[in-house]
Amino acid sequence: MCPLFKILAQSKMLWVIYIFLPLILGLIIFSIFIAQLPRKLPIGIINEDQSSLSYDISQQVSASPTLELKAYYPSLSAAKEDLNSGKIYGALILPYDLERKVKLGITQNLPFYYNAQFILVGKALDNALLPIIMIQNAKLEAARELITSQNINAAISKTTPIIPHINPLYNPKNNYAQFLITLILPCLWQILVALGLLNLLSYPIRDSLDFFTRISFNLFIMLFWAMIMVFCFSYWGFTLVGQIDLIFFGFLVLGLSISGVVVLLMAILKIPSKALSIIAAYTAPSLAFAGVTYPESAMESFASFWNHILPISYFMRFYLEQANYASPILKSLHTLAPLCIFILTLPLGHLIYLKRNWLRG
Numbered sequence: 558m559c560p561l562f563k564i565l566a567q568s569k570m571l572w573v574i575y576i577f578l579p580l581i582l583g584l585i586i587f588s589i590f591i592a593q594l595p596r597k598l599p600i601g602i603i604n605e606d607q608s609s610l611s612y613d614i615s616q617q618v619s620a621s622p623t624l625e626l627k628a629y630y631p632s633l634s635a636a637k638e639d640l641n642s643g644k645i646y647g648a649l650i651l652p653y654d655l656e657r658k659v660k661l662g663i664t665q666n667l668p669f670y671y672n673a674q675f676i677l678v679g680k681a682l683d684n685a686l687l688p689i690i691m692i693q694n695a696k697l698e699a700a701r702e703l704i705t706s707q708n709i710n711a712a713i714s715k716t717t718p719i720i721p722h723i724n725p726l727y728n729p730k731n732n733y734a735q736f737l738i739t740l741i742l743p744c745l746w747q748i749l750v751a752l753g754l755l756n757l758l759s760y761p762i763r764d765s766l767d768f769f770t771r772i773s774f775n776l777f778i779m780l781f782w783a784m785i786m787v788f789c790f791s792y793w794g795f796t797l798v799g800q801i802d803l804i805f806f807g808f809l810v811l812g813l814s815i816s817g818v819v820v821l822l823m824a825i826l827k828i829p830s831k832a833l834s835i836i837a838a839y840t841a842p843s844l845a846f847a848g849v850t851y852p853e854s855a856m857e858s859f860a861s862f863w864n865h866i867l868p869i870s871y872f873m874r875f876y877l878e879q880a881n882y883a884s885p886i887l888k889s890l891h892t893l894a895p896l897c898i899f900i901l902t903l904p905l906g907h908l909i910y911l912k913r914n915w916l917r918g
Contacts, residue, residue, distance in 0.1 A: 621689065750812050754771070799882070817899050
């Protein structure tokens with residue numbers, strides 16, 4: 558019997574890696590982001606003014622699809638208790654004499670406290686609250702102008718002389734699922750490629766043919782899951798305007814890159830547990846340093862260094878170019894070109910196996 562088939566018959570872990578983990582991880586990630594946009598984020602209000610203006614602002618907060626007015630608090634200290642415990646994500650203060658001072662033309666600040674530890678939640682709160690304040694400003698200015706002009710259209714035109722016409726591209730609905738899932742799943746995919754190959758190489762290898770058969774089989778299984786992943790992205794409505802076959806080629810190059818790193822580490826260490834530890838430490842920061850959630854231009858030296866030694870960083874640039882912009886083939890291939898350095902570790906690892914007589918040529 559072929560050594561590969563013997564391994565598959567003996568190893569339950571490989572069946573877990575090849576069948577159950579891709580399904581379970583994919584379902585978990587999708588279930589987390591199924592809402593696609595943050596909805597009904599609970600916040601509190603400290604209404605010190607108790608005026609019609611403060612009531613109007615509270616009603617607009619309640620009407621917002623992103624915000625949920627969880628409770629009114631008598632003081633900021635009372636709100637902070639729920640803010641610290643996670644019952645609410647933010648607290649808005651409507652200060653005393655708000656309406657009177659606004660009518661007198663005195664600029665007022667509306668303090669808003671939120672937990673900045675949750676970056677995406679904080680951004681969603683900020684984006685939801687800003688239009689509410691802008692609408693109130695426009696309404697107040699329109700009311701003042703209406704008193705003098707007695708013409709509603711003239712009053713509106715004076716309060717809003719410039720009307721922005723903003724057209725979001727590539728992710729028009731600000732879909733957090735598209736932003737995060739298209740990064741998280743490829744990061745998990747590369748880890749599964751490494752796990753599968755580490756398990757296959759941990760068994761005695763008969764010769765070079767057996768060696769490359771195991772690498773090819775592992776890539777074949779993982780490329781199947783990569784195809785499923787891309788078709789799921791399309792089914793979920795994520796932006797995918799480029800060439801799908803070119804994206805599959807990118808996954809192949811990424812898979813070869815990760816395989817090369819794994820083979821080289823196994824050739825040097827020859828102990829799967831040590832190789833697994835190093836691979837885990839190497840790939841674990843992928844989500845942070847791939848250049849999507851943490852832009853490369855903002856990285857300091859260490860983060861930039863880690864970004865450049867991760868194959869997933871180059872792949873994600875390639876994927877975003879293809880999926881969002883449909884970049885020309887030559888430009889996309891140029892983006893993938895640095896991965897050739899990682900692929901070269903594959904023949905290098907094979908050479909070390911041969912030198913140590915772990916293979917029979």
